[in-house]
Amino acid sequence: ETGVTQSPTHLIKTRGQQVTLRCSSQSGHNTVSWYQQALGQGPQFIFQYYREEENGRGNFPPRFSGLQFPNYSSELNVNALELDDSALYLCASSLEGPGNFNEQFFGPGTRLTVL
Amino acid sequence: QKEVEQDPGPLSVPEGAIVSLNCTYSNSAFQYFMWYRQYSRKGPELLMYTYSSGNKEDGRFTAQVDKSSKYISLFIRDSQPSDSATYLCAFPPGGGSYIPTFGRGTSLIVHP
Numbered sequence A: 001e002t003g004v005t006q007s008p009t010h011l012i013k014t015r016g017q018q019v020t021l022r023c024s025s026q027s028g029h030n031t032v033s034w035y036q037q038a039l040g041q042g043p044q045f046i047f048q049y050y051r052e053e054e055n056g057r058g059n060f061p062p063r064f065s066g067l068q069f070p071n072y073s074s075e076l077n078v079n080a081l082e083l084d085d086s087a088l089y090l091c092a093s094s095l096e097g098p099g100n101f102n103e104q105f106f107g108p109g110t111r112l113t114v115l
Numbered sequence B: 001q002k003e004v005e006q007d008p009g010p011l012s013v014p015e016g017a018i019v020s021l022n023c024t025y026s027n028s029a030f031q032y033f034m035w036y037r038q039y040s041r042k043g044p045e046l047l048m049y050t051y052s053s054g055n056k057e058d059g060r061f062t063a064q065v066d067k068s069s070k071y072i073s074l075f076i077r078d079s080q081p082s083d084s085a086t087y088l089c090a091f092p093p094g095g096g097s098y099i100p101t102f103g104r105g106t107s108l109i110v111h112p
Helices: none
Strands: A005-007 A010-013 A019-024 A031-037 A044-050 A053-057 A064-068 A074-078 A087-094 A110-114 B011-014 B019-025 B033-038 B045-050 B054-058 B061-066 B071-076 B085-091 B106-111
Touching (some): A005 A087, A019 A087, A031 A074, A044 A064, B045 B054, B071 B085
Antiparallel strands (some): A031 A044, B033 B045
16 A cells, blocks of 8 residues: 545536545655546546645646645545546655656545536 | 557456567657556556666566657566556656656456
């Protein structure tokens, strides 16, 4: 196990609703990245937070937003859910800043189903 | 043309076989190359990380990079049922961009 935890494990929402997913980083890690992994696809980078600031964003609309807290835990918020948002959402923590993807540890993910 | 091409499989092999997993990429800015293993209902875990062309070996795993052909491979020797998973190639960004790119993954099944 990597020490990165995510909650909830899975959840079901309906179109138009809002959802908050949570991630607890591995001890000592100050950088967290969020990914969306659709079924049968590789992870797609949503954004990265470093020391509570967004640092890099993939091709996702503004209804995907995040927060990183002083203890380096993190949230991913998605507003106005769409059917295509159904996916596994992964967070990954790493030490010391952007670009350190070789030291990135993934959590088990949250499976989101939008009906 | 997609930035990264990876055959989704599934690839089914008998225990003990040598497995070859491959990705092609089009972005010549990719300088680092990674392979992740993802078990069902788990997050990806890093297997191999390499920078240069050539081979890098770690136990039963060998990563091979051919930058001139934009082609990377992961070889698994003496494959075991516990190797059954999805294998993702990944390309950390360079040139000031922090957006990594993943292949779609190849599903590997090693049967006893």
